[in-house]
Amino acid sequence: MKFEHITLGQRVMFGSGQSAANLAAEVARLDASRVMVIASEFERSMAKTATAQISPALWWDEVIMHVPVEAAERARSAANENDVDLLVCVGGGSTTGLAKAIALTTGIPIVAVPTTYAGSEATNVWGVTEDRTKTTGVDDRVLPVTVVYDADFTRTLPVELSVSSGLNALAHCIDSLWAPGADPINRALALEGARALAIGLAGVVANPKDLAAREQTLHGAYLAAVSFASAGSGLHHKICHVLGGTFNLPHAQTHATVLPCVLAFNAPAVPETAARLAAALGRPAIEGQEAAPAAVEALNALRDTLDAPTALADYGFTAADIPEATQRVLKAVPASNPVTVTDGDITALLTAALNGTTPAPSTPSLT
Incomplete structure (x- = not known):
């Protein structure tokens, strides 16, 4: 048997009904003061619950499946213009994917709060789409530093x-x-x-x-x-x-x-x-x-x-x-x-x- 294995460094906080407290603890630990919350309009109520104990500087709801390059560029510009120092994404794979697209070029860290079973929150893989072609890559900058899991959010996910x-x-x-x-x-x-x-x-x-x-x-x-x-x-x-x-x-x-x-x-x-x-x-x-x-x-x-x-x-x-x-x-x-x-x-x-x-x-x- 011969192989080389790499385990990615990431904090995981798992607790049903504990997302607000766990997220606030991470924001404090990371000493973040300019938080950008990424959540689609559909995910907004869950994001409000998760962020109840912090004060975001910016809310962003333009979340599009497969992360078109143009949408990623708009979100990156907004993050830069608002001096964002932490990205908090609350939602499914498309939401996490947009946060990763921002982190890829800005280096801003991510705390992910998943509401589906997409799994993007635990990988260092990014993907964007341009001219009908999806490009993916691997970069440790896009790996969320922390994942806050709260199964309560998935209970409203349709069967x-x-x-x-x-x-x-x-x-x-x-x-x-x-x-x-x-x-x-x-x-x-x-x-x-x-x-x-x-x-x-x-x-x-x-x-x-x-x-x-x-x-x-x-x-x-x-x-x-x-x-x-x-x-x-x-x-x-x-x-x-x-x-x-x-x-x-x-x-x-x-x-x-x-x-x-x-x-x-x-x-x-x-x-x-x-x-x-x-x-x-x-x-x-x-x-x-x-x-x-x-x-x-x-x-x-x-x-x-x-x-x-x-x-x-x-x-x-x-x-x-x-x-x-x-x-x-x-x-x-x-x-x-x-x-x-x-x-x-x-x-x-x-x-x-x-x-x-x-x-x-x-x-x-x-x-």
Whole structure:
């Protein structure tokens, strides 16, 4: 066994109903006096709750999915003009993404208060979109110095969005199993994150107000993000970045829809990992069953329980979009992917995701 693992330095404060006190303590610890609060209009009430014990200098609500460069520039200018010394983002992945875009060029630290299971708050990955192309990168300046988790905020998240956001987190886990920086440590984090997400999301669907289920899901989303921050973007995320940036598909729903197709494609090449994933999802392989089908069946059983999104066609993607998407994805495929990727593979995978079908695992062409 030989590997190099990096754990990102970040403070995590987890406590339901404790966001205002925890955020105030962090603002004081960081000696910040000019706080910019980033929250969409929809997220404003939660942001007011979280910031009840501080006095923000600036509120910013222009939050746009996939962080267009022009919107990022306006927010950066506002931060500079108001001498902001701390960014507090309260919301989902788009809100955190905007804070990261500001921090990338200004160096202003971030305290993140997540209200979904997006996981962006625990990574040093940034992304902006320009000319129908989403560009991502890694920079420690965008890693929030502190994450304030309060599961109370997720109790008002509609079940449908909870499911897609939670499956987005599960995609972080699964991609971390074979991404460029995959190692035994982040695989362990990813598999435990998958276990927690499967249990938590089932509980959320059964009772959306169940705080324990919400906490379990939020805990799993954090583990997913930490593993992803170390492992990096695998094939799944490269595909979804193309679909989001080029075709403006909704982030969480796209991840939730594409995930079983990528798992079916890659799992046959890593049977031991696939077996561990099936067990983590609560449906270990039965005697005589191969690991890859077991993992795919476990994921699809969870998706059935959750009534998960099934088809990219439901979000505006069309068959006419597949050729362009395929060529863009092929340029971004990580060399670490356990299966050799061809034009035909991506075309078939996107066709399955478009129509809402999961291809059966097949004999892989190993890299």
